[in-house]
Amino acid sequence: LPMWEGDRYFLPLVFNDDPRQFHGxxxxxxxxxIDWTYSLI
Incomplete structure (x- = not known):
């Protein structure tokens, strides 16, 4: 599966058990x- 370099930062948030959404x-x-910031909402 082709992936962007930055995918490794947010994919764990997609597949975790936390029901909250994230905004990054x-x-x-x-x-x-060059940076990655996010918040759970």
Whole structure:
């Protein structure tokens, strides 16, 4: 399965047991993620 480099940061939030949603921000520079912040709502 092809994946972006940044997928490894948020995929665990998709498949965990926490029923809350998350909202995240991941800026890219040069095709690579440079930061990752999120909050659970």
């Amino acid at each position: 921000f991941m800026p890219y520079k040069g095709g690579k993620p």
